Each structure stands twice: as C-alpha cells, then as structure tokens.
Amino acid sequence: MHPAPSVIIFTMFSGLGFGLLAYLGLGLPPVAGWVAFGFFTLGYTLAVGGLLASVGHLANPKNAIKAFSQWRSSWLSREGVMAVASLLVMAVYAIALIFFDIRLRMVGLLGAVLCIGTVFTTSMIYTQLKTVPRWHDWTTPPVFLLHALGGGALLAGQVRMAGIFLAMLGFLMVWAWIKGDEKGLSGTTLESATGLGRIGKLRLLEPPHSGQNYLLKEMAYDVGRKHAFKLRIIALVLGYALPAALLLLLPVGHVLALVIVIAHVAGVAAGRWLFFAEAAHVQRLYYGK
Amino acid sequence: MTDLPKSTEKKLGLVIDLDTCVGCHACVVSCKEWNTSNYGTALSDVDAYGAEPQGTFLNRVHSFEAQPESGGCSQTVHFPKSCLHCEDAPCVTVCPTGASYKREEDGIVLVNEDDCMGCGLCAWSCPYGARELDQIFGVMKKCTLCVDRIYNENIPEEDRVPSCVRTCPAGARHFGDLGDPDSDVSRLVAEREGMDLMPEMGTKPVNKYLPPRLKDVPSDAALEPKYKDAAGLFGWLDKALEKF
Numbered sequence: 001m002h003p004a005p006s007v008i009i010f011t012m013f014s015g016l017g018f019g020l021l022a023y024l025g026l027g028l029p030p031v032a033g034w035v036a037f038g039f040f041t042l043g044y045t046l047a048v049g050g051l052l053a054s055v056g057h058l059a060n061p062k063n064a065i066k067a068f069s070q071w072r073s074s075w076l077s078r079e080g081v082m083a084v085a086s087l088l089v090m091a092v093y094a095i096a097l098i099f100f101d102i103r104l105r106m107v108g109l110l111g112a113v114l115c116i117g118t119v120f121t122t123s124m125i126y127t128q129l130k131t132v133p134r135w136h137d138w139t140t141p142p143v144f145l146l147h148a149l150g151g152g153a154l155l156a157g158q159v160r161m162a163g164i165f166l167a168m169l170g171f172l173m174v175w176a177w178i179k180g181d182e183k184g185l186s187g188t189t190l191e192s193a194t195g196l197g198r199i200g201k202l203r204l205l206e207p208p209h210s211g212q213n214y215l216l217k218e219m220a221y222d223v224g225r226k227h228a229f230k231l232r233i234i235a236l237v238l239g240y241a242l243p244a245a246l247l248l249l250l251p252v253g254h255v256l257a258l259v260i261v262i263a264h265v266a267g268v269a270a271g272r273w274l275f276f277a278e279a280a281h282v283q284r285l286y287y288g289k
Numbered sequence: 290m291t292d293l294p295k296s297t298e299k300k301l302g303l304v305i306d307l308d309t310c311v312g313c314h315a316c317v318v319s320c321k322e323w324n325t326s327n328y329g330t331a332l333s334d335v336d337a338y339g340a341e342p343q344g345t346f347l348n349r350v351h352s353f354e355a356q357p358e359s360g361g362c363s364q365t366v367h368f369p370k371s372c373l374h375c376e377d378a379p380c381v382t383v384c385p386t387g388a389s390y391k392r393e394e395d396g397i398v399l400v401n402e403d404d405c406m407g408c409g410l411c412a413w414s415c416p417y418g419a420r421e422l423d424q425i426f427g428v429m430k431k432c433t434l435c436v437d438r439i440y441n442e443n444i445p446e447e448d449r450v451p452s453c454v455r456t457c458p459a460g461a462r463h464f465g466d467l468g469d470p471d472s473d474v475s476r477l478v479a480e481r482e483g484m485d486l487m488p489e490m491g492t493k494p495v496n497k498y499l500p501p502r503l504k505d506v507p508s509d510a511a512l513e514p515k516y517k518d519a520a521g522l523f524g525w526l527d528k529a530l531e532k533f
Contacts, residue, residue, distance in 0.1 A: 001413070018339065023471055050350050057408065057409075058406050058407050058408050058427075059406075059407025059408075059409070059422055059427030059428070060405060060406050060407035060426075060427035060428055061406060062406075062408035063388075063404055063405060063407075063409075064406050066385075066388075066404050066406065067385040067386050067406060067408075068385075068388035069385075069386060070384060070385050070386065070387050072292065073292050073382045073384075074382065074383055074384055074385045075383070076383065076385035076408065076410055077385035080385065096481075097380055112421075125410070128383065128414075129379075129414055129415070130379070130414075130490055130491070131379075131413065131414060131415065131490070132413070134386075140499075142529075152412075183353060186489075187489065188416075188487055188489060188490070190353070192417075192487055192488070192489060193486060193487050194368055194486065194488075195484040195485070195486060195498055195500060196307075196353060196354060196355050196364075196366055196368075196500070196501075198500060199355035199357055199364055199366075199500075199501070199503065200355045200356045200357040200358050200363075200364075200390050201355070201356050201358065202353050202354070202355050202356075203353065203354050203356070203510075204351065204352075204353060204354075205352040205353055205354040205365060206351070206352040207351065208317075208349035208350050208351045208370075209343075209346075209349065211341055211342055211343045212341065212343045213343050213344070213345075213346075213421065214345070214412070214421045214424065215418045215421060218409065218413075219412070219418065220411070250363075269385070276408045281413070282416050282487065282490070282515075283415070283416060283418035286351050286370065286417075286418055287506065
C-alpha cells in the first residue's frame with residue numbers, strides 16, 4: 001500500500017495524542033492549573049493535528065462531515081464519532097481541572113475509555129481489510145493500542161508503565177512482522193484471482209495499460225522495500241527497545257525523557273512507514289506483481 | 290445507511306466468456322465513452338497526450354498466459370475486469386459517508402458522488418481493483434452496469450444493455466438477471482461451469498466468468514499428411530520434378 005505521509009502522520013500522532021489524553025483523564029500525572037494546561041495542549045495538538053492530517057488524505061474533503069453518519073456499519077465512521085466524543089468529553093474534564101481546579105473523576109474515566117476506544121477503531125479500519133492479509137490479523141489492534149499506551153505513558157511521564165508497554169510492544173511487533181511475512185497473500189494467487197488455475201500456471205502476458213493508474217500507485221506500491229529489514233531494526237531499536245531499556249534501568253530526568261521521546265517518535269515513524277509500504281494488497285496479482 | 294440489503298429482487302450482472310474474448314479492448318473504450326459523458330462526473334485523464342498518460346477506467350482487460358503443467362501449448366486468455374456487483378460487497382459496508390450502496394431492486398453497486406469524500410477505503414476493501422478514485426474530480430468511480438442505459442426508454446430497445454455488452458464484437462459479454470435460474474445468463478453459467486473470482490474472499494460476486502475450453506495437445510491436433518504417394522497427373526509431375 002502507498003505509504004502516504006498523511007496517513008502515517010495521522011495514525012502516529014493521533015495515537016500518541018489520544019494515549020496521552022487517556023492518562024490525563026485517569027489523573028496520571030495528577031496535574032492541575034497551568035501545568036495541566038500544558039499537558040492538555042500537547043495532547044490536543046497531537047490528537048487534533050493527527051486528525052487534520054487524515055483530512056489531507058481525502059480527495060474530496062468537502063464531504064468529510066458526512067463521515068459521522070455511518071457508524072452502524074463503517075469502522076472509519078465509528079472512528080470519527082469516537083474521536084469527536086473523546087475530545088469533547090476530555091474538554092469538559094480539562095476545563096474543570098485547569099480553570100476551576102475541580103477533578104471530575106467519572107468524566108475523566110469516561111474520556112480515557114473513549115480515547116482508547118478511538119485508537120481501537122483506528123486499528124479496526126486496517127484490521128477489517130481481508131484484501132490486505134498482513135493487516136487482517138489479530139495482532140493489528142494490540143499493536144495500535146500498545147503504541148498509544150506506551151507512547152502516551154512516555155509523554156505523561158509514567159516511566160515504569162511506558163517501559164513495560166514499550167517492551168511488550170517490541171516483542172509483539174517482531175511477532176507481527178514475522179507472521180505477516182509468513183502470511184504473504186494468505187493463499188490468494190493469480191490462479192484463484194482469475195479462476196484459470198484449472199489450465200495451469202499463469203503469468204501476465206500484457207498489462208491492461210502501459211502507464212500508471214490509481215490502482216498501481218495506491219495498492220501496488222513497491223518502492224524502497226529493499227531497506228525493509230534495516231528499517232525494522234531502526235523501528236525496533238529506536239521505537240521500543242532503547243526507550244524501554246532506558247526507562248526501566250536508568251533514573252529518568254527531563255533531558256533523558258526528551259531523548260527517549262525523540263527516539264521513540266523516530267522509530268515509530270519508520271515502523272509506521274513499513275506498516276503501509278510492506279502491506280500487500282491482493283489486487284496487485286492481476287498486474288503480475 | 291451503508292448496510293447491505295438482506296436480499297435483492299434481481300441480481301443484475303455480467304457473464305464474461307473467457308473462451309470467446311479476443312482482447313480487443315473495445316469494451317474498455319466504449320465503457321469510457323459512455324460513462325465519461327453520463328452518470329456522475331467525467332472519467333478524467335491526466336497528461337492524455339503527453340509522455341505519461343493515465344486516466345480513470347471502469348473496465349480494463351488484462352491478458353494472461355496459462356501454461357499447462359503437462360507441457361503442451363500455452364493458452365492466452367484475455368481477461369476483462371470490472372466491478373462484480375458482489376452480494377456481500379465489502380466496499381459498501383466500509384464507506385463512512387453512505388456514498389457507496391447496493392440497490393435493493395436490482396443489486397447494482399453504485400457510488401452517490403454527492404456524498405463521496407474520496408477517502409479511498411472502498412477501493413482498499415475491494416479485492417478486484419474494480420474501483421478507481423478519479424484524480425481530478427476526487428470521487429470514487431466504478432462500473433454502474435450502465436444503470437443509465439438499461440432502463441432508458443429514450444434509446445432503442447437493443448441498446449438497453451451495458452455499453453460493453455452492446456459493443457463486444459466477439460459476443461463474449463452477456464448481461465442479465467443472475468438471480469433468476471431460468472434466465473439466459475444463469476443457464477449459460479450452469480452449462481459452462483461459470484466461476485467466481487477469489488471465492489476465498491467471501492464477497493459472493495454476482496458477475497461470473499466462463500472458463501476457456503481446454504486446448505488440444507499439439508500431437509493430437511496435427512493433421513495427418515493426406516497424400517503419401519501422389520497418383521495421376523500430380524504423381525507424374527512429382528516424379529518428373531524429382532528427376533529434373
């Protein structure tokens with residue numbers, strides 16, 4: 001699949017933002033006043049910035065408002081509804097906490113649940129697609145959730161929790177990569193795609209068109225995969241292993257925390273690029289790919 | 290709501306005969322011609338007369354070569370591909386805006402372009418690559434089964450079939466109600482063992498493909514030489530030329 005910057009930024013930063021907001025809703029850290037203002041600003045900037053980036057992926061954004069209508073059938077619509085609900089509930093909690101020094105515990109708890117729910121709906125947009133076997137797997141939702149829980153804890157200064165979640169994520173990510181490689185196209189072949197397997201082995205003789213098209217650009221992406229293994233190592237070390245080790249083994253001050261956050265974001269960016277670039281869509285078979 | 294209808298009154302669709310298709314791409318061209326000037330926005334082209342032309346098409350013809358494992362002749366199969374109007378169409382349920390829908394009366398899958406926000410998720414969910422996001426208009430385009438022809442009383446009756454079916458010079462494309470077991474198309478599917486594409490995806494496509502008939506093995510197909518020893522005038526000529 002085409003690793004569009006808009007969807008990489010969207011999934012990465014909205015995940016981090018909603019993760020941070022979830023911790024703040026639970027009173028972790030127990031901030032108030034202007035410090036709380038700073039934390040909530042960061043959380044909202046990441047969450048809303050990510051969502052705005054996703055609008056950049058739309059070819060006809062004037063109809064984006066209609067995406068809230070189909071929550072009964074569509075995961076993308078559910079995500080939109082959940083995102084807005086989380087941001088509104090958390091806004092009530094944040095305003096009470098910052099300006100009135102009142103901690104509305106139940107509202108915060110509800111907001112936290114909605115934030116995590118939003119990340120789950122994001123993951124389901126990808127998990128639901130049978131056409132991309134690498135995504136259509138039980139590992140996809142926990143990978144997204146652990147990114148939000150680990151990255152969110154890191155931003156919220158929850159050192160031990162961040163270390164534990166990121167360590168878990170590292171192991172799960174390696175498992176998901178290996179499993180995704182083994183799955184390939186999950187048994188779908190050019191022979192099953194055309195029904196012509198009854199004659200014999202197939203090859204593409206002539207493609208339907210000599211130039212590019214939307215299908216090739218969007219769903220038959222194969223640029224830069226030769227560095228996939230190196231990028232996996234970068235994602236694993238910078239995104240999960242190094243942060244987890246530093247968080248769990250060293251006393252973490254503000255400077256070290258900043259280094260860990262930068263490493264984590266860089267690693268996750270590499271990993272999220274791979275999430276799209278390595279995902280193979282079955283329709284590419286028709287193009288002999 | 291982008292739920293799928295529990296059942297549809299008719300299951301209109303295409304039956305494509307891979308034995309007959311000659312790969313001329315006339316269906317591709319006639320589809321583009323009809324659909325660029327009718328339902329919804331035009332099917333745009335980018336750099337149409339330049340070095341890297343590309344554009345939106347609702348129907349494309351791939352050509353494959355099948356090699357029998359036993360050896361023998363390979364078979365070239367031309368393979369037209371467009372929306373299969375699936376009974377369990379994933380492109381409908383993933384749509385967040387309600388733009389993508391399946392009609393209860395005839396099973397045609399359509400996009401209401403006034404609601405489409407161009408997110409492309411329906412194209413991701415389609416295993417067949419049957420949907421293309423128009424690069425200029427930013428809305429999802431797909432085969433409409435020429436919904437603006439098949440019920441159109443302003444055109445002659447023989448034209449009230451999809452444009453690709455009307456134009457196919459080989460008669461490789463058939464249109465009808467696949468929900469009616471007595472329809473011509475259903476009987477054709479039964480006789481010729483019509484098949485689904487990627488049945489493992491669980492989409493239950495309405496369109497069916499008729500497999501190509503198997504080719505002869507070369508040794509069976511070759512003609513025996515008819516005259517071993519020519520007689521009469523040709524026999525005399527043969528001998529005379531031999532000596533000459």
